[in-house]
Amino acid sequence: MTFERSTSDRMKQAVIEYPKHLGLHIDGEWVTSGRDVHTVLDPATGQSLGALTLAGDEDLDRAIASAELGFRRWRSTAPAARAAILFKAANLLRARTEAIATAATLEQGKPLAESRAEASYVASLVEFYAGEAVRIYGRVLTRPAGARSLVLKEPVGPSVAFCPWNFPILGPARKIAPALAAGCSIILKPAEETPASAIGVAQCFLDAGLPPSVLSLVFGVADRVSARLLSSPIIRKLSFTGSVAVGKHLLRLASGTMKKTTMELGGHAPVLVFEDCDVEGTAASLAAAKFRNAGQVCVSPTRFYVQESVYDRFLNAFLAKAETVRLGPGIEKSTTMGPVANSRRIAAMEHLVADARAAGANLAVGGERGESKGGLFYRPTVLAHVPVAARAMNEEPFGPMALINSFRTVEEALEQANRLPYGLAAFAFTENGRRQLLLQENIECGLLGINTLALSAVDAPFGGVKESGHGSEDGPEGLDAFLVTKTVHQG
Numbered sequence: 001m002t003f004e005r006s007t008s009d010r011m012k013q014a015v016i017e018y019p020k021h022l023g024l025h026i027d028g029e030w031v032t033s034g035r036d037v038h039t040v041l042d043p044a045t046g047q048s049l050g051a052l053t054l055a056g057d058e059d060l061d062r063a064i065a066s067a068e069l070g071f072r073r074w075r076s077t078a079p080a081a082r083a084a085i086l087f088k089a090a091n092l093l094r095a096r097t098e099a100i101a102t103a104a105t106l107e108q109g110k111p112l113a114e115s116r117a118e119a120s121y122v123a124s125l126v127e128f129y130a131g132e133a134v135r136i137y138g139r140v141l142t143r144p145a146g147a148r149s150l151v152l153k154e155p156v157g158p159s160v161a162f163c164p165w166n167f168p169i170l171g172p173a174r175k176i177a178p179a180l181a182a183g184c185s186i187i188l189k190p191a192e193e194t195p196a197s198a199i200g201v202a203q204c205f206l207d208a209g210l211p212p213s214v215l216s217l218v219f220g221v222a223d224r225v226s227a228r229l230l231s232s233p234i235i236r237k238l239s240f241t242g243s244v245a246v247g248k249h250l251l252r253l254a255s256g257t258m259k260k261t262t263m264e265l266g267g268h269a270p271v272l273v274f275e276d277c278d279v280e281g282t283a284a285s286l287a288a289a290k291f292r293n294a295g296q297v298c299v300s301p302t303r304f305y306v307q308e309s310v311y312d313r314f315l316n317a318f319l320a321k322a323e324t325v326r327l328g329p330g331i332e333k334s335t336t337m338g339p340v341a342n343s344r345r346i347a348a349m350e351h352l353v354a355d356a357r358a359a360g361a362n363l364a365v366g367g368e369r370g371e372s373k374g375g376l377f378y379r380p381t382v383l384a385h386v387p388v389a390a391r392a393m394n395e396e397p398f399g400p401m402a403l404i405n406s407f408r409t410v411e412e413a414l415e416q417a418n419r420l421p422y423g424l425a426a427f428a429f430t431e432n433g434r435r436q437l438l439l440q441e442n443i444e445c446g447l448l449g450i451n452t453l454a455l456s457a458v459d460a461p462f463g464g465v466k467e468s469g470h471g472s473e474d475g476p477e478g479l480d481a482f483l484v485t486k487t488v489h490q491g
């Protein structure tokens with residue numbers, strides 16, 4: 001795709017590039033017909049992008065059988081050979097960035113620049129796990145002469161993963177890459193909203209030479225797919241990213257056969273802003289981060305607690321930045337915030353805004369749909385002085401909504417930050433070293449950004465505590481999630 005063309009030409013071209021037939025990949029075969037279908041919609045226009053084939057029970061059973069076979073084959077493949085395939089997949093991901101990013105923007109809505117950045121991060125992540133594939137170590141324990149004890153790390157087994165629609169390129173890669181590096185086969189069910197991105201990612205691994213039975217891709221009626229896959233004793237691992245409610249449901253299903261689990265669930269990130277930071281600069285960076293991906297980010301800054309002495313300055317600077325957001329189709333170059341990904345998010349925003357206003361919050365900006373022409377646009381929204389009882393202060397908004405309140409003392413800020421049952425991300429902005437240490441030690445979260453908004457790095461674990469889940473993705477911990485320990489005592 002060239003980018004000198006006019007916007008409308010670019011959009012037409014992009015639509016042409018979106019695959020029309022989207023299907024399942026089971027045991028080396030693509031299935032793109034003969035089943036129920038789901039219509040994939042462009043959230044910027046409401047138009048159909050393509051038809052997605054959905055799996056029936058027989059397909060799921062074939063995927064399980066294939067994963068069992070694929071696991072036997074893949075676990076005995078030399079780690080260096082696994083690494084070579086992952087390196088090749090990373091190269092293919094780089095080469096196909098434009099096509100995968102375009103598909104992601106069309107089906108999910110985010111600006112093309114964000115999709116490109118996501119694809120590029122994914123290539124680095126796959127490269128990281130290619131390197132990790134040859135660094136799976138155990139331990140030898142010292143024993144009397146003639147004896148020893150060994151601690152061995154082995155792949156957990158055929159795995160199942162479910163990933164959501166908000167990061168349609170990263171989600172699949174975060175599951176596939178560490179599973180493959182560890183020596184596991186995997187059945188992935190990406191979100192039905194964003195199949196082309198997941199198919200694009202999976203195709204890179206297949207084209208890199210992955211034995212076909214090692215990776216299956218299925219789509220379907222979520223509850224039916226998870227019930228079928230998770231009831232099988234052949235499947236030894238579940239990795240899920242999504243809402244807390246669905247996470248709890250899947251944990252119950254996985255407990256029937258005691259599968260190992262990784263749960264990357266929702267959050268409600270508190271942001272503590274102290275008077276000693278660069279107030280205006282911090283507000284502008286936070287507003288940009290808030291409206292990234294229209295707020296549909298599990299670590300999105302959401303509940304802002306600003307020290308009373310700088311509250312008005314912060315709010316004004318935040319609003320000024322919010323006013324500069326250009327709402328539009330993600331495929332257009334001038335767009336800085338796209339539509340939300342599905343109509344459930346519009347309904348949630350409308351409900352949460354109405355409830356917060358009824359509770360006494362001040363709507364500072366937004367709080368309504370954007371001009372739409374059939375698209376799912378919702379304006380950047382800022383609510384100030386939001387009562388703690390408002391639903392938005394307690395439920396993850398997962399949309400373009402900032403809730404900005406004030407605090408007086410650090411103790412009060414900490415109490416608010418830890419008030420909810422979630423514990424994924426938190427942020428704090430302060431130059432005071434002693435206070436930074438206090439916050440490090442006392443904020444209940446899996447990811448803390450101090451004077452930074454960047455919480456993802458390929459070599460660093462990513463995950464939450466409390467009801468935000470357990471286990472980590474990315475970093476060596478992400479690999480460990482697909483390994484089990486065997487201790488051998490030799491006498």
Ligand code: NAD
Binds near residue numbers: 222224249398
């Ligand atoms: P949802 O709870 O219905 O779905 C969340 C994800 O889980 C989706 O990808 C969906 O395909 C999957 N899912 C749903 N039911 C499932 C089942 N029975 N088996 C397997 N997978 C299943 O909600 P939604 O409307 O898609 O998203 C709304 C909420 O989900 C948000 O408010 C947010 O809290 C959460 N969410 C979190 C993340 C994250 O990165 N942690 C990502 C997307 C959504």
